[in-house]
Amino acid sequence: MKIEEKQRYIISRNIDIFLTGLYEAGVFMSRFFRQAFRRPFEFKETIRQCYEVGYKSFPLITLTGFITGLVFTKQSRPSLAEFGATSWLPSLVAIAIIRALAPLVTALIAAGKVGSNIGAELGSMKVTEQIDAMEVSAINPFKYLVVTRVLATTFMIPVLMCYTGFVAMMGSYINVHTNEATSFISFFQQAFEKISFLDIISSVVKSIAYGFTIGIVGCYKGFNASQGTEGVGRAANASVVLSMFLIFLEEVLLVQITNNIRG
Amino acid sequence: MIRPLKEKDAVIEVSDLYKSFGEKHVLRGVDLTLHKMENLAVLGRSGSGKSVLIKIIVRLLTQDSGGVNVLGNEVETLNEKELMAMRLKIGFSFQNSALYDSMTVGENLKFPLVRNVRNLKKKQIDEEVASVLEAVGLSETIDQMPSELSGGQKKRIGIARTLILRPEIMLYDEPTAGLDPITSIEINNLIKSVREQYKTSSIIITHDLSCAKTTSDRVAMLFEGQFIKVGTFDEVFSTNDERIQSFYNYNFIK
Numbered sequence: 350m351k352i353e354e355k356q357r358y359i360i361s362r363n364i365d366i367f368l369t370g371l372y373e374a375g376v377f378m379s380r381f382f383r384q385a386f387r388r389p390f391e392f393k394e395t396i397r398q399c400y401e402v403g404y405k406s407f408p409l410i411t412l413t414g415f416i417t418g419l420v421f422t423k424q425s426r427p428s429l430a431e432f433g434a435t436s437w438l439p440s441l442v443a444i445a446i447i448r449a450l451a452p453l454v455t456a457l458i459a460a461g462k463v464g465s466n467i468g469a470e471l472g473s474m475k476v477t478e479q480i481d482a483m484e485v486s487a488i489n490p491f492k493y494l495v496v497t498r499v500l501a502t503t504f505m506i507p508v509l510m511c512y513t514g515f516v517a518m519m520g521s522y523i524n525v526h527t528n529e530a531t532s533f534i535s536f537f538q539q540a541f542e543k544i545s546f547l548d549i550i551s552s553v554v555k556s557i558a559y560g561f562t563i564g565i566v567g568c569y570k571g572f573n574a575s576q577g578t579e580g581v582g583r584a585a586n587a588s589v590v591l592s593m594f595l596i597f598l599e600e601v602l603l604v605q606i607t608n609n610i611r612g
Numbered sequence: 613m614i615r616p617l618k619e620k621d622a623v624i625e626v627s628d629l630y631k632s633f634g635e636k637h638v639l640r641g642v643d644l645t646l647h648k649m650e651n652l653a654v655l656g657r658s659g660s661g662k663s664v665l666i667k668i669i670v671r672l673l674t675q676d677s678g679g680v681n682v683l684g685n686e687v688e689t690l691n692e693k694e695l696m697a698m699r700l701k702i703g704f705s706f707q708n709s710a711l712y713d714s715m716t717v718g719e720n721l722k723f724p725l726v727r728n729v730r731n732l733k734k735k736q737i738d739e740e741v742a743s744v745l746e747a748v749g750l751s752e753t754i755d756q757m758p759s760e761l762s763g764g765q766k767k768r769i770g771i772a773r774t775l776i777l778r779p780e781i782m783l784y785d786e787p788t789a790g791l792d793p794i795t796s797i798e799i800n801n802l803i804k805s806v807r808e809q810y811k812t813s814s815i816i817i818t819h820d821l822s823c824a825k826t827t828s829d830r831v832a833m834l835f836e837g838q839f840i841k842v843g844t845f846d847e848v849f850s851t852n853d854e855r856i857q858s859f860y861n862y863n864f865i866k
Binding site for chain 1: 667670672696697699700702704706707708710711712713723724727728773774777
């Protein structure tokens with residue numbers, strides 16, 4: 350048998366690596382869609398992952414969501430006060446939180462907490478041959494580890510987003526109530542006056558996209574980790590950085606689409 | 613694809629196997645036959661392609677060319693379902709044990725069983741777990757986490773995890789690497805008792821001569837991606853081949 354003596358690059362080393370990476374990520378995603386809808390379904394593990402992703406993120410999400418609402422209201426007041434328009438605060442804050450802040454803050458927090466966790470966990474399993482051990486035990490590691498985690502992030506990020514929106518509005522209400530003595534009912538009536546069904550649906554759709562991105566990126570980076578503990582660190586880091594980058598790209602794209610629909 | 617093995621009592625046949633990683637040619641035309649109930653040690657220096665060989669046998673890696681036939685299955689042609697069925701007949705003991713570190717010892721053992729054998733009752737599962745733990749002499753560790761075990765205990769649990777599926781073939785990747793001499797002897801004895809108790813045929817990847825001598829019926833010496841000598845331990849190490857002698861002397865001095 351003839352063994353090729355020299356490895357040749359098609360364009361250049363870096364471009365080849367980039368294009369190969371894109372191709373492999375595409376293959377990874379198509380594998381996810383093929384396996385996600387094929388029996389047997391991993392219900393138990395998916396629910397366990399939903400608990401890991403969702404329930405365990407509540408304390409951090411509560412804190413960041415509340416502070417986001419509180420600070421945003423506090424910082425917006427002086428500008429509105431200049432025009433004597435502080436009564437617009439509830440609706441301004443509600444639009445900002447529901448259209449942009451809640452999905453984005455939730456996604457970025459989850460990318461940091463959940464994405465890095467998935468990348469590190471799968472990366473560690475990869476370099477210690479635990480994934481290989483599953484394969485040789487006739488267990489499909491992709492289905493058990495990847496499909497369950499991606500489904501969990503895709504389901505739970507929208508739930509967390511709704512919760513973030515709620516606590517952020519509560520943070521805002523406390524600030525408004527302290528300064529303007531507005532009642533709870535009056536605050537929320539004003540806040541939701543300007544919110545449409547499209548605003549809520551677009552945020553949910555955005556969160557689904559962000560959740561899928563966080564899960565698939567974390568799993569892809571973890572599943573392809575190499576070179577020992579250093580590789581695990583790189584996988585965790587790359588999961589966060591790439592997820593955040595893609596989340597911002599999706600935000601730009603989805604805002605554009607929503608605005609076009611809104612007309 | 614199913615193709616009968618050439619030799620009647622063979623369980624694995626590897627023919628003209630080539631594997632490269634980039635410019636590094638790891639295997640260069642490897643031929644190997646493992647017979648029923650035989651323990652075969654594959655010896656060689658680190659990086660000589662020993663582990664790559666057994667990873668190709670279970671298709672964790674794919675060869676560049678050549679054929680691997682396991683129990684009549686052409687490994688490279690199997691579809692996913694057939695591959696899973698074939699893997700159930702092979703136990704693979706990893707060099708670093710590869711225990712699932714988020715599960716207890718008991719859960720590590722139950723995991724492959726409950727996922728591969730349907731309709732098992734809890735009592736049957738518990739009995740199977742207790743049985744393999746007893747076989748490796750570690751019944752007391754059932755509720756411990758892998759991080760609480762010593763290197764030798766991890767190896768034993770790794771072997772127990774493969775035995776729970778009652779494999780016909782065992783592949784041991786460096787079973788005594790990183791262990792002290794006494795623990796190594798215990799692992800060697802375990803490998804022998806596994807063959808007697810579970811009627812397995814085994815390939816033992818090692819660079820430890822005492823492990824090869826104690827556990828195997830035949831030894832295959834891998835050098836730069838090719839087998840340079842196959843035979844009993846004494847046959848292999850009685851030759852004047854400088855490459856084999858230097859490996860022997862290095863082990864002896866070490």
